[in-house]
Amino acid sequence: GENVEQHPSTLSVQEGDSAVIKCTYSDSASNYFPWYKQELGKRPQLIIDIRSNVGEKKDQRIAVTLNKTAKHFSLHITETQPEDSAVYFCAAKGYSTLTFGKGTMLLVSP
């Protein structure tokens, strides 16, 4: 089955800095890669996703890049704000099953 590795497990940045979270996946058949943000005690919320026919996608301060050859994808957050503090999960999906990484706790200090 699919295996998703996510790094780092924790990331501390100053407000205004950029943050990058990286994930690798094992199944070359995976074709959908969402990112979820989960605040403490709340549900995971989809913030951005990318499909295998696209190399990069951007939505305001958030961008995701995908390298299918290397089987890795990354989340980039620019101009971080304290409200970006949360746990971020990457995931990869092949035919039907979504496999999640273990999460990255992002802490943005004012």
Place this chain on the structure above:
Amino acid sequence: EAGVVQSPRYKIIEKKQPVAFWCNPISGHNTLYWYRQNLGQGPELLIRYENEEAVDDSQLPKDRFSAERLKGVDSTLKIQPAELGDSAVYLCASSLGSRGYEQYFGPGTRLTVT
């Protein structure tokens, strides 16, 4: 548009007791998922439904867990009997389909087994 609804939000039970969780997916979403999220981990799939059919239950511990999705809408996940290791957040999610469609999560049920 109403999101995925789950109840209860919290449940505390003693080991060996039964417990049930309920999920109402987003209207029109024919695919429903149950995940378990342990503390500090990502969600792990327990079972996936396409309409009323369970099409992937390979990760469901069938000796104590059961699920149903009558009429292809609401779903119930049951544990009987519960064990200490079952303490986790149980998340329900839904999507329009299973092939590359966005999954939307409910708020989850936090289960504590004492």
